[in-house]
Amino acid sequence: MTYPIQKTSAEWQALLQSKHAEPVAFEVTRHAATERAFTGKYEQYWADGSYHCICCGAKLFDSDTKFDAGCGWPSFWKAVPGAITEIVDRSHGMVRTETVCSRCGAHLGHVFEDGPLPTGLRYCMNSASLDFLGDAPPPSPTGVVDNGSQAPGEVAAPTSPDDTPSRTDGGHRQAQGGHS
Numbered sequence: 001m002t003y004p005i006q007k008t009s010a011e012w013q014a015l016l017q018s019k020h021a022e023p024v025a026f027e028v029t030r031h032a033a034t035e036r037a038f039t040g041k042y043e044q045y046w047a048d049g050s051y052h053c054i055c056c057g058a059k060l061f062d063s064d065t066k067f068d069a070g071c072g073w074p075s076f077w078k079a080v081p082g083a084i085t086e087i088v089d090r091s092h093g094m095v096r097t098e099t100v101c102s103r104c105g106a107h108l109g110h111v112f113e114d115g116p117l118p119t120g121l122r123y124c125m126n127s128a129s130l131d132f133l134g135d136a137p138p139p140s141p142t143g144v145v146d147n148g149s150q151a152p153g154e155v156a157a158p159t160s161p162d163d164t165p166s167r168t169d170g171g172h173r174q175a176q177g178g179h180s
């Protein structure tokens, strides 16, 4: 099978290194290895955002489809439509459904039919195949002040929270923890 993004092993290795991917990321994504259960950085990681292919950056999952399957790998009940290609995997004496990135062919994990509703699917992924991006704070339309031209000379002191537009409210939601 061919994928839109093609690179040599050396190129993938260099790319993964430059992205500070986990050491096993190359073996997992390019040689379908499996990281050890309960070792992945996203196995117990619940920040809001999205999960992308570590190799090519394609968006694969939203964090609100992630659930704790207790299996030791990050699990999702729904993938971004079209982002994942399924392949029948007959290795290790089992018949499983392998999941790879539709854009670059990176091995991600497997999908099983024992997940929660509404899909009943469990995308059992390797953390090493994923790259988490936290949600940016939503653009704030209330930051636009539109109250005419009253007292243009009187500039409110920036220390007064009531008079300053809420341009910076919320700030950056920073993902906490998860670092090993």
Ligand SMILES: [Zn+2]
Binding pocket: 053, 054, 055, 056, 057, 058, 101, 102, 103, 104, 105, 106
């Ligand atoms: Zn990819």
